[in-house]
Amino acid sequence: MEFKYQTVRSKKNKKNANRKRNVVKDISEWTVQDVVNVLDRRREALLDSSFYTDLLVMLQDKVVAESPHDIICYGVGSIQESKSAQYQFVLALLMRDLLKLPGALYIYDPIFTELDIKVCDHYNMEVIKDNEYCRRTVEKPTLFYMPHCGKSLYSNALEANWSADRLYNVVVVGNRFENYTEGLLDRELKRDCPYLIPAVKVVACTPFPNEFDNNQIFNDLCIQTFPKDTLADVEESFWQKLESAKENDGNKDDVI
Template identity: 35%
Template sequence: MAAAGGWQPAGGRRRRRGRGEAVAAEEEGGAVLRRLREARDDLLSSGFWAASAGAVRAPLSGSVEPPVRCVCYGLGRFSGCPAARYQLAFLLLLLEELGVPPGRCSLFDPAFSGQEAAALGQLGLRLLPENEEGKHSVEGSATLFYMVHCGKALYNNLLWRNWSAGELSKMVIIGNSFRGIEERLLSRTLERDYSYIAKVLKGTEEVALPTHPRYLDTFNDTSVHWFPLQRLKELSPEVWDVVEEPTYQECDDLEIIRREDGAEQRRLVAAQS
């Protein structure tokens, strides 16, 4: 899968197309993968990946199980957006580092075009079939969630879906700094709209990715988060009593696309592809 010169497309059957359409699609897909390999080489040659590897491995030095699967949300239009392409290249390096097979990594972004979905398939990655709004259960398996620059509600929904010490202790989240979220929001807003983030803060370990002048906008405010079981057990028992699903009825700036908006979003993306 990951050869020394970069990632190679995974094998598999292709659906029949007209010759001209198939050639054009193959050329487009090849260009996307070539730019992705260039982003990979850039991350490696710049030293950013080497500097980030320590933060990536930090959870594994304690009691956190090595992840056996990965879920990625909110990657964006990586065929045309350099920042999204670097984030995808970083994810693929991350899977290699942690030994997670590409087939055990699932992605979702309502903005993905058909071409991008095909490119992810060529890389051996899987697409989630629907918009989960971040409500993905670890189901007892150690899971890495890769969520760079996602909306706060997505993290909050993910925590709610796995709201027990046992499940949270199996998660590693790479995404927006929880400390940064706490610093930027008024306490009453954090507790009202994103109560699960607020409640888990004292049970969270966090290590920031290093800053690099070339990737200031791509990985700014990004941290690795994990939830050691012993720290979670030290939280007040009342923390675990209320497990109401978040509704965000009073939230003025909801930063996620709701499931009911997904069909319209997919239609717009298809029209632009």
């Protein structure tokens, strides 16, 4: 009888081989392609959700109607290290596609890793070089996408555009301003986020749908606009520069 040669693997070797195939690469070893693969999965999950189906209607009604020229994205966090940041980043990409921006998608977070920046470059985003503390003046309709940024940073973005001929260009996707003005003492508001006080009198707010994933990613976010008709009715004194007890460059409670 002729015996054919056959390599016999021990059970231990089989187990080790399977373990190697199932090893999850540590995020510190990730490449741009690794992050892109994760973002593709996040995108699919978001697109397949009832949350996004409902949100899309809101975006088309409230944001597309404003015809933003650019998106400025502050404070999403590290795409490499955070699941929430990955979903928030994907939403920025989806909004860019939806809006068919004639301009650019600018992005900044002080905790970006080198890989985060490479990922932003991969998606043709303009990475802001210096920390502006959200003080960017805009001359064209602009969407400020600021998920879960700190209160002083929302105030900074408003301050930079606080005039009758600029504020109507601003659309903010972020936390609802009234949550701060209703929950803080006047002295805290005047010290930390003075421009939120008058802003709530002229802002129109559309809350995001209620649930997605663990409800920690897009919770408490809304679309906030400043209708021209409302701004036209305010007195000139409304636009006076407000004094702050400190330089509002964020504090320990702020994200960026």
